[in-house]
Amino acid sequence: SSKLVYPTTEEELRLAVANANQNHLKIKVVTKFSHTIPKLACPSSEQASKTVLISTEHYGSSIEIDKVKMEVTADAGVGLRDLINKVEEASLSLVASPYWEGVTVGGLISTGAHGSSWWGNGGALHDHVVGLSLVVPGSALEGFAKVYRLESNDPLLKAAKVSLGVLGVISKVKFKLEGAFKRSITLNFTKDEGIEDEYMEHGKKYEFGDIGWYPSAYTAVYRYDQRLPLTTSGDAVNDFLGFQSQSVLVSSATRAIGIVFLISPPKCFRQLLYIPIYIFQHV
Structure with a gap:
């Protein structure tokens, strides 16, 4: 070994x-x-x-x-x-x-x-x-x-x-x-119409903004993410489960279910297709 x-x-x-x-x-x-x-x-x-x-x-x-x-x-x-x-x-x-x-x-x-x-x-x-x-x-x-x-x-x-x-x-x-500094985050779930035009203005307006796109559901999730002064009240925490530590059993079960769905995806699973749109500088 x-x-x-x-x-x-x-x-x-x-x-x-x-x-x-x-x-x-x-x-x-x-x-x-x-x-x-x-x-x-x-x-x-x-x-x-x-x-x-x-x-x-x-x-x-x-x-x-x-x-x-x-x-x-x-x-x-x-x-x-x-x-x-x-x-x-x-x-x-x-x-x-x-x-x-x-x-x-x-x-x-x-x-x-x-x-x-x-x-x-x-x-x-x-x-x-x-x-x-x-x-x-x-x-x-x-x-x-x-x-x-x-x-x-x-x-x-x-x-x-x-x-x-x-x-x-x-x-x-x-x-x-x-x-x-602190950050303020708001998620706006809306229709994905005009997403190819909106992302430019979205990136200009919000310093840390991004877009989550669910094309099968015709839905876009605009993340309004910008910095605020440290003196701003509030100490919220991003408690999204996807970014937290999970049991190995949970991870193994998720992978197993994912493989089954990829082989024969039901309609409800296809609706959950997610495409993250990050905003970068050109280099």
């Missing part, structure tokens, strides 16, 4: 990569939540002894906030909710974030996880990254692995941000922050 290592520091992470490089092993990085599917960074199942899995489950203790520069630097294994909580304690905010919190800093950057916005730098969290550390293979003189520190002016930063794990192992990520 494949070897599994749990680094707790950046140096231990570097040593894990160095050992793999020195012994010609394939590497796959996983987290405490999940891992990516693409085979671009997938060890060989036929030669498991020649592969190593590096888990960031225990590599998430460091979150450093610079209030003057309004930046935060976090270990790759830090969970998104932990990062948000720490930033909010400093009266600051991440401008963008994906809707699902079950991701790590390194994972969401590698896969391009996103919310919805074309205001400012946009709704993808990697567009708010101003620095990144990457562990890559090195020569024998370099100890078989080294750490690259990429800053905002480095031409390699864009490539390293959404790299799907093929350019190295992300060890630390630095995000640009803004002053703390």
Whole structure:
């Protein structure tokens, strides 16, 4: 079977990569939540002894906030909710974030996880990254692995941000922050007539707006999502069940039902076809 290592520091992470490089092993990085599917960074199942899995489950203790520069630097294994909580304690905010919190800093950057916005730098969290550390293979003189520190002016930063794990192992990520703010969310269920024309104005009017489209039901759900001052009263919570932790039994049953419906979908299931429409900047 494949070897599994749990680094707790950046140096231990570097040593894990160095050992793999020195012994010609394939590497796959996983987290405490999940891992990516693409085979671009997938060890060989036929030669498991020649592969190593590096888990960031225990590599998430460091979150450093610079209030003057309004930046935060976090270990790759830090969970998104932990990062948000720490930033909010400093009266600051991440401008963008994906809707699902079950991701790590390194994972969401590698896969391009996103919310919805074309205001400012946009709704993808990697567009708010101003620095990144990457562990890559090195020569024998370099100890078989080294750490690259990429800053905002480095031409390699864009490539390293959404790299799907093929350019190295992300060890630390630095995000640009803004002053703390709240968000107000209202969902408007309406007919989908003119949706192809409305989404442009919707994106211009609401900073974090998106649209949920149910084409078989001729319905569109417009999300009116915008920031408010921190002094605004109220502390509501988004309690949507789809974005909360669920029992493994619930997940297994949902997948099983989904497979049956895909093979022979009843009419009521076809009515539930959902197409999310996120609003992005052109790059």
